[in-house]
Amino acid sequence: MKILIVDDEELIRQVLKEYLILEKYQIYEAENGLEAIEVFKKNDIDFVIMDIMMPKMDGYQAIKELKKIKNVPVLLLSARNEEFDKLLGFEIGVDDYVTKPFSPKEVVARIKAISKRNEINKSLYVFDDLLIDDVAHEVKIKNELIMLTPKEYDLLKYFVTNQNIALTREQLLNNVWGYDFYGDDRTIDTHVKTLRQHLGLYGKYIKTIRKVGYKFEFKKEN
Amino acid sequence: MKILIVDDEELIRQVLKEYLILEKYQIYEAENGLEAIEVFKKNDIDFVIMDIMMPKMDGYQAIKELKKIKNVPVLLLSARNEEFDKLLGFEIGVDDYVTKPFSPKEVVARIKAISKRNEINKSLYVFDDLLIDDVAHEVKIKNELIMLTPKEYDLLKYFVTNQNIALTREQLLNNVWGYDFYGDDRTIDTHVKTLRQHLGLYGKYIKTIRKVGYKFEFKKEN
DNA sequence: TATATTTATCACATTTTTGTTATAATATGA
């Protein structure tokens, strides 16, 4: 996980960095808001630790800009409670905050908590032994990697992100193949076939809905 | 479009909010039924996501009250299927539901689906223990899946979307079979027969109207 | 460019659904 630390005090950045590296996080740094946006654009940052008071562009502004690019969790650092209070009025998406002086351990603990909280947001789908990890772009059954073709993967992903919804062939074509695809409906059937084969036991969770299309519906068996 | 999220768990509200904001919806929140009504009165809400189990005033009550003020589509969140079953007796206007734990993406997809439908073209029909969920394209009786053929399903859907209306065979042929169907009238009878069979106890709610056709009319017993 | 992989389409097999027919059951009205 890539964390971006934004603070004008080098000492603070350094201390945090040390602690976070111990936790296996990958660290990026920035001295002010403008720099933060630069770094944020270039790297696929997962988490931002942001100071409010900074030269050039302050934390408020920076967070607003960052959120436009990608919605990441933000932990705010502020010198005093009053500073933070001002922020509340802005209703920027801040996930948590600590006031200076803080203990690095507290920061680490809070980052972990926030990360857990957003786990629902993660692109990880688990159906018993079937695991679809979209970040890693891999599918596993009983911890064994399943090799899917790109189309099969896309199709599966669309199915699991639209669980329990009857998907028409048209919908599937539009959303998996794209609106510019003018091929045959039956193409889907073939891909569903191969996908089911690859999914083995889990293939049956792709239900056929006659005259309509298909539906992914997982029901735990006992 | 303004969506009101009513749930006592902040995490759930937050997660849903994040996803729905990405879809450009304007979000309002409430922790319980009472608060929901407050917020609902003050703002011109277009859609409500409602949890059943809440302190102070539960979802049942809240929906009833809200519907008095303005008839908006409601998506229900419920912890378990049993909770939802209880609701069936109430015949409140619920348009769709998901059971926890749900995927935020499914909720978004369902909201989109419901929004597309107009008043007449609802997605969820409930008659006591009979449930017709058009998003999932399934029919349940006492929470048991009923297997219908495509024609039976279409026929049933046409019946329930035209409740209490005597439908001539011609109407049924035109609207369920299509205007280009030039077959026999008796075809309907056969499909009504099998549909009634599949609906078991609920089959009787498809009334025969001699010399005319059929009518779906549900009346709560006792 | 050659090779391997992936994708789309076709043709045929299999399964499911549908419409029709014939016959039974039921309702209606004289």
Added chain:
DNA sequence: TCATATTATAACAAAAATGTGATAAATATA
């Protein structure tokens, strides 16, 4: 009540939809 009209039912053949395997076209990769 009975004759008649109308609907319900069951069986079955025809039609339609989906599953499948083979193959050709397209695309990516070395």
